[in-house]
Amino acid sequence: xxxxxxxxxxxxxxxxxxxxxxxxxxxxxxxxxxxxxxxxxxxxxxxxxxxxxxxxxxxxxxxxxxxxxxxxxxxxxxxxxxxxxxxxxxxxxxxxxxx
Amino acid sequence: xxxxxxxxxxxxxxxxxxxxxxxxxxxxxxxxxxxxxxxxxxxxxxxxxxxxxxxxxxxxxxxxxxxxxxxxxxxxxxxxxxxxxxxxxxxxxxxxxxxxxxxxxxxxxxxxxxxxxxxxxxxxxxxxxxxxxxxxxxxxxxxxxxxxxxxxxxxxxxxxxxxxxxxxxxxxxxxxxxxxxxxxxxxxxxxxxxxxxxxxxxxxxxxxxxxxxxxxxxxxxxxxxxxxxxxxxxxxxxxxxxxxxxxxxxxxxxxxxxxxxxxxxxxxxxxx
Numbered sequence: 383x384x385x386x387x388x389x390x391x392x393x394x395x396x397x398x399x400x401x402x403x404x405x406x407x408x409x410x411x412x413x414x415x416x417x418x419x420x421x422x423x424x425x426x427x428x429x430x431x432x433x434x435x436x437x438x439x440x441x442x443x444x445x446x447x448x449x450x451x452x453x454x455x456x457x458x459x460x461x462x463x464x465x466x467x468x469x470x471x472x473x474x475x476x477x478x479x480x481x
Numbered sequence: 482x483x484x485x486x487x488x489x490x491x492x493x494x495x496x497x498x499x500x501x502x503x504x505x506x507x508x509x510x511x512x513x514x515x516x517x518x519x520x521x522x523x524x525x526x527x528x529x530x531x532x533x534x535x536x537x538x539x540x541x542x543x544x545x546x547x548x549x550x551x552x553x554x555x556x557x558x559x560x561x562x563x564x565x566x567x568x569x570x571x572x573x574x575x576x577x578x579x580x581x582x583x584x585x586x587x588x589x590x591x592x593x594x595x596x597x598x599x600x601x602x603x604x605x606x607x608x609x610x611x612x613x614x615x616x617x618x619x620x621x622x623x624x625x626x627x628x629x630x631x632x633x634x635x636x637x638x639x640x641x642x643x644x645x646x647x648x649x650x651x652x653x654x655x656x657x658x659x660x661x662x663x664x665x666x667x668x669x670x671x672x673x674x675x676x677x678x679x680x681x682x683x684x685x686x687x688x689x690x691x692x693x694x695x696x697x698x699x700x701x702x703x704x705x706x707x708x709x710x711x712x713x714x715x716x717x718x719x720x721x722x723x724x725x726x727x728x729x730x731x732x733x734x735x736x737x738x739x740x741x742x743x744x745x746x747x748x749x750x751x752x753x
Contacts, residue, residue, distance in 0.1 A: 386609040388542065391505050393600040395512050395531070397593050402516035404589035407581070410567060411515075411524050417559065418512060418528060421535050424547075432542045435613035437626045440544050441635055444627065447547075447554055448642050452649035454559050458566045459656035466659070471570045474581050 388429035395422035409461050409471050413454065420450045497541055508534035525563050532556045542612075546624050680710075 395418060402415030424443040431439025461471065468475050508531045515527035532555045540548040631639050666674075675681065700711035 384609070384611050385542075386604065387501065387505075388538065389604055389609060390601070391508070391538075393597065393604060394509055397597045397600070398509070398512040398516060400596060401589055401593045404592070405516060405586055408521050410521050410563060410570065414521075414524050414528050414563060415516065417555075418515065418531060421532060421555070424551075425535055425538060428539050428542050428544050428547060431544070432612050433610050437623070437630055438634075440547055440623075441627055441630045443544075443547055444550065444631075445635075445638060445642060447550060449645065451554060451559055452645050454562060455649045455653045456656070458562060459653040461566060462569065463656050465570050 385429040385433040389426050392422040392425040392429065395419075395425070407472050407474055409464070409473050409476075410458075412473060413457055413461070417450065417454070420446060500541065501538070504534040504537055521567055522564070525560060525567065528563075529556055529560055532560065544623065546627055 399415045399418035399422060402418065403412050406412055406415065424446050427439040427443040427446065429439075431437060431443075464476055465471050511527045511530040511534070515524050515531070518524060518527065532551060536548045536551040536556070539545075539551060697712060699707035699709060702708050
């Protein structure tokens with residue numbers, strides 16, 4: 383398999399994740415779609431690492447995983463706080479800043 | 482696993498090719514199912530499928546360390562965190578089908594098709610060469626190679642990552658913390674409240690003298706009525722609309738011997 387196949391797959395997964403972020407209303411599902419997009423980026427990084435023959439891409443993918451873990455922790459804590467205040471996990475209900 | 486790892490650098494291998502196509506189709510289908518199924522728990526399971534497929538692909542591409550980190554950190558920790566929050570927020574939370582913004586889904590589809598075309602064109606123009614990862618970098622030296630890179634070239638980003646993790650942990654604790662609005666009631670206040678409420682004894686447990694022993698079945702009182710006090714108030718809202726579980730006290734029930742179900746007496750109103 384050439385890396386171009388992996389990059390094409392990562393593009394498809396990235397776009398599917400983007401559609402999920404745009405379409406879904408449940409905030410947890412939106413988070414999961416963001417995770418899918420980050421995973422797709424990681425796949426592209428690993429493919430490029432194997433194309434260039436060095437490990438830099440793999441290290442970057444590792445950093446992406448760490449940042450994604452931190453993002454999930456803070457995001458889910460915000461979600462819990464919103465749920466406690468508004469009794470809903472829908473992104474439509476957190477509209478106090480809407481003009 | 483070791484077979485896949487060993488075959489990862491061999492681009493001519495038919496086995497690697499077939500494994501790639503199986504995993505690619507599986508992961509794309511799971512990703513599509515993830516944005517289509519209404520329930521959040523099913524979304525999480527589909528995401529687990531995608532993550533495991535990607536972990537196998539990392540192993541095939543000569544990144545065994547990332548493959549295991551993907552399984553342990555992503556599928557094991559991050560996804561379980563998602564499931565924990567899902568359990569806290571409500572397992573039955575599902576998306577509403579109605580569009581809140583008119584034409585939003587159509588616009589999202591058009592934008593995503595545009596993005597897909599743009600990215601595919603970008604890949605087509607880019608010069609993506611063949612797999613050139615050396616066997617040592619992909620095999621046993623993978624872990625030590627990554628460690629060397631992290632602690633030499635990328636040591637500053639690595640330390641920033643540590644600061645980020647600590648900040649995230651503190652932020653999560655601050656966000657999850659809830660101040661007590663009222664002082665904690667003492668035992669004396671609790672006792673006075675119990676005496677004032679009129680119910681000195683604890684509520685009857687569910688299922689006692691009832692026909693079923695599940696927790697959502699009310700206890701059957703000696704006069705044939707059911708006791709609403711015996712079922713937790715958290716259970717009754719989850720009960721789907723249908724059979725009423727609680728029978729008012731003015732209705733008498735008789736138990737038919739053959740079916741074992743509650744039947745209202747002829748004077749009572751129909752409860753189904």
